[in-house]
Amino acid sequence: MVKEESFTGMVKGKRIGLFTLRNPNGMTVQITNYGAKIVSLNVPDKEGKVADVVLGFSSLEEWREKETYFNAVIGRYSNRIKDGKFVLDGQEYQLAVNNGTNHLHGGLSGFNEKVWETVGQTKHGVSLHYRSADGEENYPGTLDVYVTYNLTLDNALEISYEAKTDKPTIVGFTNHAYFNLKGEGEGDIRDHILQVLADEYTPFDDTACPTGEVKPVEGTPMDFREPQRIGDRIDDPFFAPGRGIDNNFVLRKSSGKKRPELAAVLRGGGRKMEVWTTFPGLQVYTGNWVEKNAGKSGRVYDVQTAVCLEAQNFPNSPNIPAFPTAVLRPGEVYFEQCVYRFVD
Numbered sequence: 615m616v617k618e619e620s621f622t623g624m625v626k627g628k629r630i631g632l633f634t635l636r637n638p639n640g641m642t643v644q645i646t647n648y649g650a651k652i653v654s655l656n657v658p659d660k661e662g663k664v665a666d667v668v669l670g671f672s673s674l675e676e677w678r679e680k681e682t683y684f685n686a687v688i689g690r691y692s693n694r695i696k697d698g699k700f701v702l703d704g705q706e707y708q709l710a711v712n713n714g715t716n717h718l719h720g721g722l723s724g725f726n727e728k729v730w731e732t733v734g735q736t737k738h739g740v741s742l743h744y745r746s747a748d749g750e751e752n753y754p755g756t757l758d759v760y761v762t763y764n765l766t767l768d769n770a771l772e773i774s775y776e777a778k779t780d781k782p783t784i785v786g787f788t789n790h791a792y793f794n795l796k797g798e799g800e801g802d803i804r805d806h807i808l809q810v811l812a813d814e815y816t817p818f819d820d821t822a823c824p825t826g827e828v829k830p831v832e833g834t835p836m837d838f839r840e841p842q843r844i845g846d847r848i849d850d851p852f853f854a855p856g857r858g859i860d861n862n863f864v865l866r867k868s869s870g871k872k873r874p875e876l877a878a879v880l881r882g883g884g885r886k887m888e889v890w891t892t893f894p895g896l897q898v899y900t901g902n903w904v905e906k907n908a909g910k911s912g913r914v915y916d917v918q919t920a921v922c923l924e925a926q927n928f929p930n931s932p933n934i935p936a937f938p939t940a941v942l943r944p945g946e947v948y949f950e951q952c953v954y955r956f957v958d
Contacts, residue, residue: 615666616653616910620673621646628729630674633740635765640664641956643765648674649726650742650761652685652791654910655771657956659884665797667885669901669920672910678727680907685791686726687761687775688719690746690753691940692788693862693897693929696823700932702754702941703782709752714821719790721751725759726790739764748781755781757942770955777948784940785948786927788893792901792920796883799913803900803921804845806882810838810896812863816928816937822854826934828864836861838898841879844921848900857902858918862895862929874951878923890953891925894938898923925952 621632625648632653635643640662644653655668668685671677677684698709698717710721719726725744734741739762746757757779764772775787794803815836816824831837835850848858865877874890878898881887889896899922909915931937942948 615642615656616644616670616672621648621653623674625678625729630729631732633732633735635738635740635763637738637765637767637769639767639769641765641769643763643771645740645763646674647730647732647742648677649682649728650687650730650744651677651726652763652789655791657769657885660958661884663884665800665883666910667793667795667797669792669794669798669904669915670910681904683719683726683790685789687787688790689725689759689785689787690720690751690757691717691784691786691932692719692924692926693786694718694823696821696930696933700784702784702932707752707754716821716823723751730761733760734762738766753783755779755783757783757785759787768955769957770953773952775948775950777942778946779942780944782941782943784932785942786931786940787950788897788924788926789952790922790924791954792904792922793880793887794882794920795880795885795887799909799911799915799919800883802918803882804843804848804918806844806880806921807841808838808844808898808921809841809879810863810898811866811877812896813839813866814864816862816864816895818861818929822860824862824928824930824934826936831863836863841881844900848918854902858900860897860899860902862897862926864928865891865894865896867894872949874953877925880921880923886957888955888957889923889925890955892951893925893927895926895928896923897926897929
């Protein structure tokens with residue numbers, strides 16, 4: 615567990631806090647209002663041994679200086695937007711280009727770097743609010759965003775997103791948690807077993823931005839419909855050469871109801887984690903660009919020492935009408951959920 619005093623201080627004149635959630639099963643979660651980030655996620659294995667299963671750092675200063683996306687809420691739009699451009703109601707908007715030729719994870723200063731307001735707290739949950747001003751990162755509309763973390767009695771971390779706007783805008787959040795189910799700093803994730811309940815994926819161009827196509831996973835290294843050892847797939851030339859997986863899956867939906875459905879299962883280190891979500895997509899990212907840094911335990915992180923299972927809108931949805939819409943209008947309420955459940 616990270617010490618609370620290491621997260622006291624001010625950022626841009628606003629106070630930073632650290633909130634610890636517990637359940638009776640030995641599971642604890644620490645959340646900070648800086649970037650609405652998961653600071654630690656301590657989970658028992660099948661023998662009762664507890665380990666922190668997300669990467670991260672021991673102090674606020676390190677979180678700000680090193681990997682700023684670790685375990686953060688990403689917005690106003692997660693993942694990539696082609697050329698940083700989109701057209702909404704006939705008007706073109708130019709966003710920052712901060713990932714090659716594309717816009718990534720909300721721009722130069724996304725929600726992962728903002729100080730959120732604490733608007734509710736219990737022993738098992740915390741609710742955070744951020745108001746994104748009209749024109750911030752050149753997105754239209756003032757957007758009020760609420761994120762609630764809730765730790766359940768059956769070892770699930772529930773993340774709920776809600777947003778409203780005063781002008782038409784685009785919205786798409788995710789949490790960029792970096793998981794190693796053996797424990798943070800315990801080597802790479804090649805021995806983890808992954809299953810993704812998706813029959814299709816969204817191919818991308820040479821800038822890693824989806825083209826608008828949707829193709830079947832069958833017959834490709836994207837086929838994780840049955841559990842697969844990540845190490846058996848990660849080096850396939852289909853993925854980023856020498857890097858690994860960073861691809862969006864089209865999740866199955868068994869009904870039209872807005873409720874979390876099982877999207878993926880990850881196993882490693884004597885732990886099993888299910889991902890349940892209302893989102894249409896899941897980005898699997900094998901930490902291909904993690905820089906060498908000493909983490910919370912003092913052990914060094916490196917590439918492929920974590921895997922991210924990012925429930926999300928499809929990347930580049932604002933430019934592809936056939937994809938699930940990213941548009942939010944006044945009077946509408948954006949609501950999505952992602953649940954990371956640890957099971958025996």
